Amino acid sequence: MAKDKTYVLGMFPYPSGEGLHVGHGRIFSAVDVMGRYFRMKGKQESQSSDHSPKIAQGSELGGQVLSPMGWDAFGLPAENAAIKAKKNPIDMVPHNYGNFRAQMKNLSFDFDWKHEFATTDPTYYGFTQWLFLHLYEAGLVYREEVAINWCPKCLTGLANEEVMGDGTHERCGTVVTKKSMPQWVMKITNYADRLLNDLSAPVIQSSSNPVDDRKTGKQENRNTNMGLDWPRGILEMQRNWIGKKEGVRVKFQVESPSSLSSLTALEVFTTRIDTINGVTFIVVAPEIADGWINGGFEANEEVKKYIEKSLQKSDQTRQEGEKNKTGVDTGLKAINPWNQEEVPIYVADYVLPDFGTGCVMGVPQYDERDLAFATKYNLEVKDLPLDKYEDVLAKLTKDKVANSETNWHLRDWVFSRQRYWGEPIPLVYCEKCGDQNGVVPLTEKDLPLELPYLESYEPTDTGESPLSRINEWVNTKCPKCGGPARRETDTMPNWAGSCWYFLAFPWWSEKTKTQLDEFKKKSETPYTNFWKEVAKPEIDKWLPVDWYLGGAEHAVLHLLYARFWVKVFQDRGLLDFSEPFLRLRSVGMVLAEDGKKMSKSLGNVINPDEMVAKFGSDAVRLYEMFMGPWDQAISWDTRSLIGQKRFIERIGEAVKKVGDKTSPILSVNLVKLGEKVEKGIVEQKFNTAIASIMEFVNMWRGSDLVMSQNDVNKFAQLLSPFAPICAKSIWDQAETAKWPTFEEVSEMAEVPVTIAVQVNGKLRATVELESSKSKVESEVMKIVMDNEQVKKWAPGEIKKTIFIPGKIVNLVV
RNA sequence: GCCGAGGUGGCGAAAUGGUAUACGCAAGAGACUUAAAAUCUCUCGGCCUUAAAACCAUGCGGGUUCGAGCCCCGCCCUCGGCACCA
DSSP states (O other), X not given: OOOSEEEEEEOOOOOOTTOXXXXXXXXXXHHHHHHHHHHHHTTSOSSOOTTXXXXXXTOOOOSEEEOOOOBOOOSHHHHHHHHHTTSOHHHHHHHHHHHHHHHHHHTTOOOOGGGOOBTTSHHHHHHHHHHHHHHHHTTOEEEEEEEEEEETTTTEEEOGGGBOTTSBBTTTOOBOEEEEXXXXXXXXXXXXXXXXXXXXXXOSOGGGOTTTTSOOOSOOSBOOSSSOBOBHHHHXXXXXXXXXXXXXXXXXXXXXXTTXXXXXXXXXXXXXXXGGGGOOEEEEOHHHHHHHHHTTOOOOHHHHHHHHHHHHSOHHHHHHTTSSOOEEEEEEEEEOTTTOOEEEEEEETTSOTTSTTSEEEEOTTTOHHHHHHHHHTTOOOOOOOOOOHHHHHHHHHHTTSEEEEEEESOOOEEOOBSSSSSOBOOEEEOTTTOOTTSEXXXXXGXXXXXXXXXXXXXXXXXXXXXXXXXXXXXXXXXXXXXXXXXXXXXXXXXXXHHTTHHHHTTTOOTTHHXXXXXXXXXXXXXXXXXXXXXXXXXXXXXXXXXXXEEEXXXXXXXXXXXXXXXXXXXXXXXXXXXXXXXXXXXXXXXXXXXXXXOOGGGTOOOOHHHHHHHHOHHHHHHHHHHSSOTTSOEEOOHHHHHHXXXXXXXXXXXXXXXXXXXXXXXXXXXXXXXXHHHHHHHTTOHHHHHHHHHHHHHHHHTSSOOBOHHHHHHHHHHHTTTOHHHHHHHOTTTTTSOOOOOOOOGGGGTSEEEEEEEETTEEEEEEEEETTGGGOHHHHHHHHTXXXXXXXXXXXXXXXXXXXXXXXXXXEO
16 A cells, blocks of 8 residues: 655664765765755645646655664674773763754755664664564574684674675775674574565565656666666666576495494585586595595595695685695596586685585586686596486486485574674573573663773773673573572674665654653563564554665675665564565765875765865755766766855846736746746756756846846745755745645747757757647648748758657658 | 666766756956955857857767667776685
């Protein structure tokens, strides 16, 4: 069912000490423009006139609008900055977001401030902890000793998604290493199928999307008819990251040496079972072979040394050997179940332990990597025809040595961080009544579990969280048996708060803490009751988010994690929907004037406060929206900003030209302008919307044309989403009145129109005539055939005439 | 290698298959000013030119069409993401 509401949200910022930058400005200006537009639009009668622009029809968007703002304030940069300043982030962070808020108000961002919160507010993270407990109770959180990605600078473990393509930490740029330690891990892989399928499942009725209603032959750069209306690139990035691979798991018997009796068979994963006849060797990952040795396999020195060396390599250095594959023969042999041939088993570090089974069948005939390896180690390369995939699978399945299997690139989500500045994980270790993980979860009435105020909270390089040093905090009582227990001392990653913040905005207010305290007095399950009675009704009203605007850097981070949590909460009955963000739009990065990424160290950062002080907030907003296509990266150019200041001054001159009745040409153009502005806003083509307003102002100001006061007011409204201060100075109700309708005016028929005249497709003349006549072929041809240029270029017989009403005549001679 | 987005003036860029270069910046000339800044007016793709007209121009080569920046086929280049994924 279409809801009469619009939820417009920008990805909430991380309030760093440096303050808002112009990249934030680009996102939030757009959010504000859209929020302001939909707010005014929502005041229109729901049944608008047939003459209103096409884009406004059939749209559920409108009604009430929610456009909130908050602060994603936990995380490493704040903590690192606080360490440097020798302060506690608890004291520093509110100062930082206070500054962000002031800067946003300075840019006239009209957000719903009454819903504001920071993820670091204990009342907020109490809910984060409660939701974590839901994930825990769903069996989606487990403890495992794994070799995780470790940032040696930030001294914490990281999720796969936080390691960039070049092997560095996405926050600090340090090369990530491996460290083996026990971790809390979230079973996001349980949801891999749904996370993949729901990207293309039809969640939006096409008629409800104003953009789809447009008649356009052009293929848009995003999914429009099916599934999430997200940029294609981001959908692809998520698909690739989830990385579904369908293949076959095949068992090879191993000619087991007496040293390891349990090693009788190994399994390989392949997507090309049809090439199994060409197998001439087997390769296992060093980690697998290491397991055999630990199990008692007596490998020779060369093998042991190779494995030892490989295990010390980071993923990064292991990949550097891409062209130069190394490996060593284990001396073991395997039997190919398809043709019973005996092949050698090698260990090589080009095989990864965590994809498939960590064992690969070497088919040099059909696989480049295997060929490189075979060439290097003088292994046989066969030359055989392919078998039929289904035949091989059927036979091997019947022989019970193979089965179809799906593998995923997606790994479970390493969730614990060995740092101070995050939500404490609400679990305690109790020797008496701990579960399979040795822990007892806190109960609802224990929440929030507050982060203690520490004088010293520097991370350690031992992998121990700073919280572990605080005995009075660590030592606690078991919530179940009351006996002695220890708290979990790792904290949550900064993604935790952003995984559900969009669910909190609709119901969050200053009163939330008091309300929650009331629930705490009344019941043992205050959070559950609060959710049911206070939060859920508002969530039902406002979610999912209709428009989500932000940076593409979150494609496989926040956007994936948040989708995962929402699906879990749906399964837990906390929510009634499965996808949080219906329409996603990603902003292009704002680069420095030198074309490089803005950074403090390069000294090329543009400070928006300075820009506002110099040019005014309207000019800065206009420039952010006008500088180029909103979704495209662009270099900042302060010189160009002057143009927006001039534009505002020209508006001031134009609006003085008021008359009793609007000049016909302006009447007609005002209607067209209204359509262009609305279309520009809903399609995020803010640059062309502003250009249209400029054109209109140029025409109005540079002539003796006038507008009626009523039309001047309408014009001010069109301007107000972009330049609210200027608009308000023209008409004091420009921001608050309902969005005007732009109906066709009677002057439409009278205003002159220029028709292009082509001969054989080349422009040879233009003719001008009244709009109404320009649509009638006989009227147009009368004038065309009388034109000197036409007589010159088409003197003889005209074979064919193409007439496009109101636009063009093409004479074929 | 795979996936995605792009390639149009000096620069940022416009353009439902229908007048390419809108809008803005920069630049040049002029006005105002003692002067500068600001502002205003005009010019501003290339070629040729006093001017006009013609011709040539949307990365390259073909094609479809009355008509292609846009659609189709084959390339080149730039940017972003992923990648020894078996």
